[in-house]
Amino acid sequence: MTILLSTLNARYAHASLGLRYLLANMGALQEQTSLMEFVIGAKTVEVVERLLAKKPRIVGFGIYIWNVEETTKVVAMLKRVAPEVTVVLGGPEVSYETNEQEIARLADYVVTGWGDITFPKLCGDILNGPKPIMKIHAGVQPPMADITLPYTLYTDEDIAHRTLYVEASRGCPFKCEFCLSSLDKTAWPFGIDTFLAEMETLYQRGARLFKFVDRTFNLNVKTSQRIMQFFLDKIAATPDDPVYAHFELVPDHLPEALKATIAQFPPGALQFEIGIQSFNPEVQTLVSRRQDNAKAADNIRWLTTQSHAHLHVDLIAGLPGEDVESFARGFDQLVALGPHEIQFGILKRLRGTPIIRHTEPYKMVYEPYPPYAVLATDRIDFATMQRLVRFARYWDLVANSGRFAHTIKVLLGDSPFANFMAFSDWIYTQLDATHRIALDRLAKLVQAWLQRQGMPAADAAALLASDYAGSAHKPAEKTTHAAPERQVRHLAA
Numbered sequence: 001m002t003i004l005l006s007t008l009n010a011r012y013a014h015a016s017l018g019l020r021y022l023l024a025n026m027g028a029l030q031e032q033t034s035l036m037e038f039v040i041g042a043k044t045v046e047v048v049e050r051l052l053a054k055k056p057r058i059v060g061f062g063i064y065i066w067n068v069e070e071t072t073k074v075v076a077m078l079k080r081v082a083p084e085v086t087v088v089l090g091g092p093e094v095s096y097e098t099n100e101q102e103i104a105r106l107a108d109y110v111v112t113g114w115g116d117i118t119f120p121k122l123c124g125d126i127l128n129g130p131k132p133i134m135k136i137h138a139g140v141q142p143p144m145a146d147i148t149l150p151y152t153l154y155t156d157e158d159i160a161h162r163t164l165y166v167e168a169s170r171g172c173p174f175k176c177e178f179c180l181s182s183l184d185k186t187a188w189p190f191g192i193d194t195f196l197a198e199m200e201t202l203y204q205r206g207a208r209l210f211k212f213v214d215r216t217f218n219l220n221v222k223t224s225q226r227i228m229q230f231f232l233d234k235i236a237a238t239p240d241d242p243v244y245a246h247f248e249l250v251p252d253h254l255p256e257a258l259k260a261t262i263a264q265f266p267p268g269a270l271q272f273e274i275g276i277q278s279f280n281p282e283v284q285t286l287v288s289r290r291q292d293n294a295k296a297a298d299n300i301r302w303l304t305t306q307s308h309a310h311l312h313v314d315l316i317a318g319l320p321g322e323d324v325e326s327f328a329r330g331f332d333q334l335v336a337l338g339p340h341e342i343q344f345g346i347l348k349r350l351r352g353t354p355i356i357r358h359t360e361p362y363k364m365v366y367e368p369y370p371p372y373a374v375l376a377t378d379r380i381d382f383a384t385m386q387r388l389v390r391f392a393r394y395w396d397l398v399a400n401s402g403r404f405a406h407t408i409k410v411l412l413g414d415s416p417f418a419n420f421m422a423f424s425d426w427i428y429t430q431l432d433a434t435h436r437i438a439l440d441r442l443a444k445l446v447q448a449w450l451q452r453q454g455m456p457a458a459d460a461a462a463l464l465a466s467d468y469a470g471s472a473h474k475p476a477e478k479t480t481h482a483a484p485e486r487q488v489r490h491l492a493a
């Protein structure tokens with residue numbers, strides 16, 4: 001094979017959309033190009049051996065924050081054993097601050113930004129000459145209609161076993177300084193008829209789980225409605241063969257027409273990921289995030305009470321200007337709105353994002369290595385930030401997992417942040433770990449914590465037994481949902 005497109009995905013279930021776009025747009029070179037995906041944690045030597053077994057002349061790697069360290073080792077080894085193979089990098093992690101990166105130093109070429117037409121052109125020049133002189137090639141953004149959609153490249157195996165990523169648009173018009181999409185300045189839609197025709201083909205081939213990567217799905221309400229109607233029609237036609245769709249929404253933009261469409265979805269068919277990030281207006285201003293907090297809260301409340309959508313809402317700890325008290329207020333406010341999951345992330349300084357301007361004034365200290373998480377700010381010292389990191393991890397295990405759906409309400413009481421922080425600090429003293437915790441051990445510790453808070457042992461045991469975690473030994477009930485397991489647990493609660 002002349003050209004190999006490769007990446008290390010975070011999980012096997014994540015099929016790389018970026019690589020499939022490149023393959024779909026290779027033009028005359030497509031027949032000489034193939035994909036080879038790996039998963040983080042693969043042995044470097046095995047990755048290199050498998051790539052070289054295909055005898056490629058060019059290997060293109062997709063580089064992301066989660067795979068840059070491991071891919072750096074792959075590229076280093078590959079260039080040592082096969083220096084004649086040309087290595088081309090692309091992807092968000094190498095699109096900014098390119099010259100500062102070891103992986104870029106090791107590679108022959110880097111395509112920054114959009115690779116759809118620039119990568120195939122570069123490959124043509126490498127193979128047929130004249131040999132490109134410049135190492136870094138700024139990706140040219142073509143009209144959206146010129147980009148060949150990649151969905152036929154999902155194999156039957158992908159459709160059966162992996163999450164299918166799809167996008168009806170690229171980019172975002174907002175400018176939140178911590179986010180790479182803030183550099184886009186606008187959003188560009190794909191032709192909706194062509195896109196829906198591709199979705200129809202995927203559906204007919206058996207696809208039932210669609211994850212939209214559009215940054216702001218509800219930007220154009222008419223388009224959002226057409227896409228949602230596509231799924232509603234499928235559900236109406238075959239209610240026993242459910243379909244499931246995941247969208248990212250901006251929280252303060254939910255016109256009545258869109259609400260009416262959302263309200264028609266049955267349970268287990270729809271998931272929304274909603275970024276709140278911070279409820280603190282001063283912090284929002286500092287990071288240039290435009291958000292009407294009252295409207296956002298109203299919309300989340302409407303979604304939790306009037307729709308069956310599963311809500312996954314994001315908050316970020318460690319933003320400039322945010323101290324623990326203000327974060328705690330936002331957290332409690334969000335808990336009161338009742339989303340199914342709160343994704344509590346620690347700020348990361350993504351390469352190229354404008355948040356860097358706050359580094360000095362707010363004494364932001366970041367990890368020097370990916371994922372460049374914030375370690376301390378002028379408002380949150382290092383030790384406290386680590387407590388927040390553990391809080392986030394235990395929150396995921398206990399609250400977001402859906403395994404303690406009844407118990408968590410009691411555990412949080414009237415002061416969710418303070419109560420869960422106390423639990424998090426205590427459970428860490430018992431476990432000395434935040435990973436690889438067996439569910440029955442976790443359940444026992446949650447029960448022990450409730451008893452320490454004064455709950456009679458029999459009541460605590462009964463409460464735990466009412467949850468999935470307390471009955472984890474029972475065989476799982478058969479489900480008719482296409483939704484991922486975690487959402488099904490929330491539905492069962």
Ligand code: SF4
Nearest residue numbers: 172174176179181215
């Ligand atoms: S955080 Fe969301 S709304 Fe803000 S720039 Fe990024 S994608 Fe757009």
